[in-house]
Amino acid sequence: MRLSYIAPRKKSAFTQELQLLLTFFTITLLMIFLTYSFLLFKNYTFVQDRNEKLVEKENIMNSIDAMKVQIAFIEKQKALSEKVYTKNTVLKDSISNLFDLVPMRITLSRAELLHNGLILYGVTPNRDVYNFMLQAPLRSIFHRTYSSFYPTENGWLRFVSTNYIDNEELVDEE
């Protein structure tokens, strides 16, 4: 027996309210998980990037250290070369001064330049010429001066002049 004139409409479990709710649920959960995934991904990339930067920094630091060692070494080379060049120049001036020191009337036959002294061999017409014209300036330069004379056949004197600078002064100079 039919109680109604219209055909019954099919009832679905997904009512409009439920559909709305599910859509809301889906969007909410999607947003939350997407945010979470974004944070996880970003944190991972941050860590990776930071590690890369640290490795890069370490490499740069090593290169800088190596360069600093090289710079220090070049500075050392420069200082040593300048010292050697200066010593050569000073030596040249010293030898030049030594030869300028010898008066015309005295003839040198041999000169020995030592680290702490000077030995001169030569011929002088007489002691006075030697004493006033050579020994006096030598005495002003060296701490200890010794001279010895030997007569030659022509009446002149052969001399050996030994002059030393005390070691303390040499140590100070070095």
Add this chain to the structure above:
Amino acid sequence: MKSSISRQHIYLLVASLILFIFVLIFSFAVLIPEGKEYRIKRVELKKANKELREYEYFYEETLDTYKNLQAKNRTIINAFDATFSPYRFEKQHKKHFSELTVSELNIASADKDFAVYEVNTTSQINSPKNFYDFLDAVNKSDWIIGVNFPINFKRDGELIRSSFTMKVYCNNKESNSTDSESVDK
């Protein structure tokens, strides 16, 4: 008393409540700590970037200094690197002497950076000026050479026979090889 809320609405309300509680728990337990970590790591990365830029700048600066120093002292660096050749030395400086003989190279001392070799030289010169010229030329030669005591001058007829010791300074290659390797890298 009969409730006006239908059963279906109660289900929907319960489901909404569950979602709300889940969202709250998830946010406070997971999302917010992760967000805090994100901020910390972002700051750390920025700091690392800033430090790296500073180091890069410092590296460029040091490299500039190094290259400039190297360019300015090229002759000295090459001179320290050069191996002393008595034959070449004689050839270069013979013009200052009537006769020049250079002995074999003997090692005098060596420290971490430099090795010092000694060479004995005998020569004949016309006048002391030749020796002064030689001392000037030695400072411009291919090696770092220091003329050392004792220096002897002896009259030999019209000429002056001279003998002296020279110290040749060069890099101690054994100890420096490791340093240069590290820079090459």
